[in-house]
Amino acid sequence: MTQAIFDIQPQILHFSGHGKSTGELCFENEIGKVQPVKPDALAAMFKLFSLQVNCVVLNACYSEIQAKAIAQHIPFVIGMNDAIGDKAAIAFAVGFYKALAANRSIEDAYKFGCVEIQLQGIPEHLQPVIYKKPIPVLKFDSVPEEEAQVQSPRLKKILILSANPTNTNQLRLDEEVREIEAALERSRSRDRFQIISKWAVRSNDLRRALLDYKPEIVHFSGHGAGSQGLALENNSGQIQLVKSKALAGLFELFDSIECVLLNACYNEAQAEAIAQHVDYVIGMNRAIGDRAAIEFAVAFYDALGADRSYEDAYEFGCVDIALGGISASLIPVLKARNPHNKAN
Numbered sequence: 001m002t003q004a005i006f007d008i009q010p011q012i013l014h015f016s017g018h019g020k021s022t023g024e025l026c027f028e029n030e031i032g033k034v035q036p037v038k039p040d041a042l043a044a045m046f047k048l049f050s051l052q053v054n055c056v057v058l059n060a061c062y063s064e065i066q067a068k069a070i071a072q073h074i075p076f077v078i079g080m081n082d083a084i085g086d087k088a089a090i091a092f093a094v095g096f097y098k099a100l101a102a103n104r105s106i107e108d109a110y111k112f113g114c115v116e117i118q119l120q121g122i123p124e125h126l127q128p129v130i131y132k133k134p135i136p137v138l139k140f141d142s143v144p145e146e147e148a149q150v151q152s153p154r155l156k157k158i159l160i161l162s163a164n165p166t167n168t169n170q171l172r173l174d175e176e177v178r179e180i181e182a183a184l185e186r187s188r189s190r191d192r193f194q195i196i197s198k199w200a201v202r203s204n205d206l207r208r209a210l211l212d213y214k215p216e217i218v219h220f221s222g223h224g225a226g227s228q229g230l231a232l233e234n235n236s237g238q239i240q241l242v243k244s245k246a247l248a249g250l251f252e253l254f255d256s257i258e259c260v261l262l263n264a265c266y267n268e269a270q271a272e273a274i275a276q277h278v279d280y281v282i283g284m285n286r287a288i289g290d291r292a293a294i295e296f297a298v299a300f301y302d303a304l305g306a307d308r309s310y311e312d313a314y315e316f317g318c319v320d321i322a323l324g325g326i327s328a329s330l331i332p333v334l335k336a337r338n339p340h341n342k343a344n
Contacts, residue, residue: 001027005049012100014057016089019080023065025058039069047073055106057096059089064129071131076106078113078130091116092128095207102211104253107132111253112207118246119203157194158184158301159215163201163222163232165239172290173199173221176263179298180219187305202233203242210254217304218260219297224267224284231264244273252277259310261300263293268333275335280310282317284331292328295320311336 005013018026024036046053055076058067067079078096095116099109110130117128160180162173177197184193196213198205201222210218223231229241251257251274259280262271271283288296299320303313314334321328 002045002048005053009052011053012055012057013053014059014093015063016059016093019058019060019063019066021062023062025060025063025066039066042066043069043072046070050074057093059093060084067129067131071133075133076110076130077132078110078128081127081129085122087120088117088122091120091122094204098208098211099253104211108253111249112211115246115249115253116204116207118249119207119242121240121243155194156192156217157196157213157215158217158219159209159213160195160197160219160221161201161206161209162197162199163220165223165231165233166237167239168223168231171222172294175290176221176294176297179294180301183298183301184305187302189305189307193305200233200237202235203240203246206232206242207250210250210257214254214256216256216258218257220260220262220264221293221297222264224262224264224270226266227269230262230267230270244270248273248276261297263297264288271333271335275337279337280314281335282314283333283335285333286328286331288328288331289326291324292321292326292331295324295326296332 015025018034020026020036023039025042027035027037029035046056050073053074056067056070056074056078058077058079061080061083063079064081065079067077071077092113096109096113099112100106104112107130110128114128158180160177162177164171164173181195184190184195196209196215198209201209220230223239225231225241227244229243230247231239232242234240247270251260257278260271260274260278260282262281262283265284265287267283268285271281275281296317300313300317303316304310308316311334314332318330318332321332
């Protein structure tokens with residue numbers, strides 16, 4: 001490993017393999033057999049590279065002890081506090097490196113990895129741990145967000161996420177998206193909005209879309225299951241429930257999101273959790289039919305397109321349901337963390 005660090009001169013070193021509950025990390029000897037390496041030995045090695053290596057990821061069982069030792073010399077070190085299975089290890093790594101590729105800090109990337117484990121429904125007792133030296137957070141070179149805002153100061157991105165698993169009732173999600181697009185196209189401020197639609201959304205699609213597009217508004221269309229979670233899809237197209245805590249943890253990582261609209265049945269619990277981190281979140285406290293869901297969405301975006309606030313847009317949505325003679329006007333609920341903030 002020392003030779004590899006000399007040759008490649010990495011800023012990030014990632015170890016995948018085995019760790020022992022007694023604190024050793026398992027490498028191989030010359031004949032391919034296990035060779036345990038103690039924490040103090042690894043710490044001494046990384047001391048020699050403290051000016052070069054910025055982050056070490058120990059994606060192995062029981063590697064917290066090693067991480068703590070290495071962190072005496074390396075700014076950021078991530079280890080695992082328990083045994084970790086392949087699924088959890090891969091989930092963490094995918095979330096971590098996807099965030100780095102989106103120019104997020106190492107600390108943010110660590111949080112994304114942890115959230116990805118939760119989104120996959122992996123038991124919560126497994127928790128990657130991060131150790132860091134008291135230095136400024138490392139960020140990769142990127143165009144400052146201030147510059148991006150100067151280039152397109154008025155554009156708001158609306159990310160529409162749709163999921164209708166094969167083992168759930170079929171919804172008119174395509175009609176809802178079409179009506180939302182039409183509402184904004186005919187508005188006087190249509191040039192201020194960009195719609196991005198994603199279909200058959202899985203948990204990793206949700207995380208990637210938020211990272212890739214950095215939306216101000218997130219709109220979910222699909223099914224809810226009350227306290228059990230929001231219904232996304234798994235790799236087979238069937239239902240995968242994502243719990244409130246996992247969703248809240250994910251949205252906590254995005255400062256750019258201003259409003260979340262959960263246009264699905266029984267999702268007030270998820271709205272309440274997300275609202276800890278997003279100023280405006282709209283959920284549904286009961287079952288809501290296709291017609292009412294579409295009517296609410298159209299009026300909501302009509303109002304935003306007319307430069308009204310998120311609170312006003314919510315009220316317009318509720319009124320439109322009532323005007324249509326649908327007995328569902330009290331179903332949408334608004335969780336406002338920062339009242340009277342304007343959508344523009």
